[in-house]
Amino acid sequence: MRDEPQLYGIIGYPLEHTLSPVIHNALFKRYGIRGSYFAFPVRGEMLPVAVNCARIFMRGFNVTMPHKEAIVPLLDELSEDASNIRSVNTVVNKNGKLVGYNTDGVGARKALERVAEINNSRILVLGAGGAGKSIAYELAKFTHVTVLNRRIGKALPLQNFGIEVGELTKDNLRRELKDADILINATPVGMNGNDSLVPREFLRKELVVMDIVYSPLTTKLLKDAEKAECTTVDGLWMLVYQGAEGFRLWSGIKVDISFMRRVAIDRLRKSQ
Ligand SMILES: NC(=O)c1ccc[n+]([C@@H]2O[C@H](COP(=O)([O-])OP(=O)(O)OC[C@H]3O[C@@H](n4cnc5c(N)ncnc54)[C@H](OP(=O)(O)O)[C@@H]3O)[C@@H](O)[C@H]2O)c1
Known part of the structure; x- marks a missing residue:
């Protein structure tokens, strides 16, 4: 400089x-x-x-x-x-x-790598907005990634990078979470402190759960994940x-x- x-x-x-x-x-x-x-x-x-x-x-x-x-x-x-x-x-x-x-995708990958092995894991990303897209694209260079989004059309271009996409429904969420090793919330849901897209009963302790929302630092999803004894990563x-x-x-x-x-x-x- x-x-x-x-x-x-x-x-x-x-x-x-x-x-x-x-x-x-x-x-x-x-x-x-x-x-x-x-x-x-x-x-x-x-x-x-x-x-x-x-x-x-x-x-x-x-x-x-x-x-x-x-x-x-x-x-x-x-x-x-x-x-x-x-x-x-x-x-x-x-x-x-x-x-x-x-640098959003690399930032998310490095945050996850603090606690999780990414290679050969199955990653589920919720959200295909700016952040969700960047994160899914980066992680798909290393492993299997599925993205569920409220409006499926927005997620479709991610298929060009070998990413599976689907609509964010309760049934799809339950099914995808059965096989997932890592769950990432890349939507703003959770910013109000009270909401989560993931019913608590879908969380099991083998899951690594990351929320990219950082205010509040511990979102409802992360609180539920802690109760379910999951490993958690906050958005900060x-x-x-x-x-x-x-x-x-x-x-x-x-x-x-x-x-x-x-x-x-x-x-x-x-x-x-
Ligand atoms: N920690 C970090 O470094 C970092 C970096 C970037 C962003 N963020 C945070 O990440 C969040 C998303 O940011 P973004 O830039 O990706 O926003 P964005 O481009 O506006 O995308 C928002 C995404 O969330 C989905 N969504 C919004 N409300 C929803 C709801 N009620 N139910 C289900 N899905 C919903 C949208 O689905 P549709 O496509 O169907 O509308 C879209 O996929 C924000 O809270 C932002 O502050 C954090």
């Missing part, structure tokens, strides 16, 4: 609850980088303008809802993964050339691993994940 101050940020809307500025600014401080990271709330119609400003002023930025797919045609180059799933969450500015990556692990991948793309530095998680948990506690 050069020595002059460098501008980074996150583009999305709304952004009130994003943890990215606090995490990345803490990383800049810890690793002695003269960088600053800001939240840039950008509504849909302003995205092309924001991207052109970023091209001039920013060394790198994250992209979040609702722009992960809309930004794709505005970039100059895409990583192979971002190109395959047509979704970007991290951009690197290489001397005015904006290169898009997607994915958040820090995907952020760490982005930081590595910008700086070349492999960061301390525990440090990132501590910073994020402190912020979550303060905001509750």
Whole structure:
């Protein structure tokens, strides 16, 4: 990295609850980088303008809802993964050339690898939105993945990557969970603290259960999974691993994940 101050940020809307500025600014401080990271709330119609400003002023930025797919045609180059799933969450500015990556899938895989063997496992993902798609695509490079989604049509393109897809119904969920080793909730269900897509009686202790929702940190699904003695992984692990991948793309530095998680948990506690 050069020595002059460098501008980074996150583009999305709304952004009130994003943890990215606090995490990345803490990383800049810890690793002695003269960088600053800001939240840039950008509504849909302003995205092309924001991207052109970023091209001039920013060394790198994250992209979040609702722009992960809309930004794709505005970039100059895409990583192979971002190109395959047509979704970007991290951009690197290489001397005015904006290169898009997607670190959500790798972040989820690394979070899971803390507690589970992925190769030869059977993974069931609930949700085929931006996050579910990225996670299923990444994990399918290693093992068998099934995705159940409320609207089946949205999941169908995942078949191109060898992923099985189905409609998210109670019967399909029960059947798929019988054979699954790992269950991932990649829908927002659980954010209100009370709801879960998975009836508690479907959970058995051999399952590894990951929820990518991170606020609340322990969702209803994870509470039920703990009661059923499953191994659990909360969404903050994915958040820090995907952020760490982005930081590595910008700086070349492999960061301390525990440090990132501590910073994020402190912020979550303060905001509750
Ligand atoms: N931990 C992390 O690092 C991380 C990273 C990214 C996202 N997230 C979280 O993951 C969640 C999903 O994000 P996203 O970007 O994938 O959102 P998205 O693109 O809007 O997709 C949402 C998905 O959830 C499904 N869904 C929504 N409400 C549902 C309901 N009531 N019942 C069944 N399915 C439902 C949608 O199904 P349909 O297609 O049928 O509408 C869709 O598949 C959000 O809570 C987000 O904050 C966490």
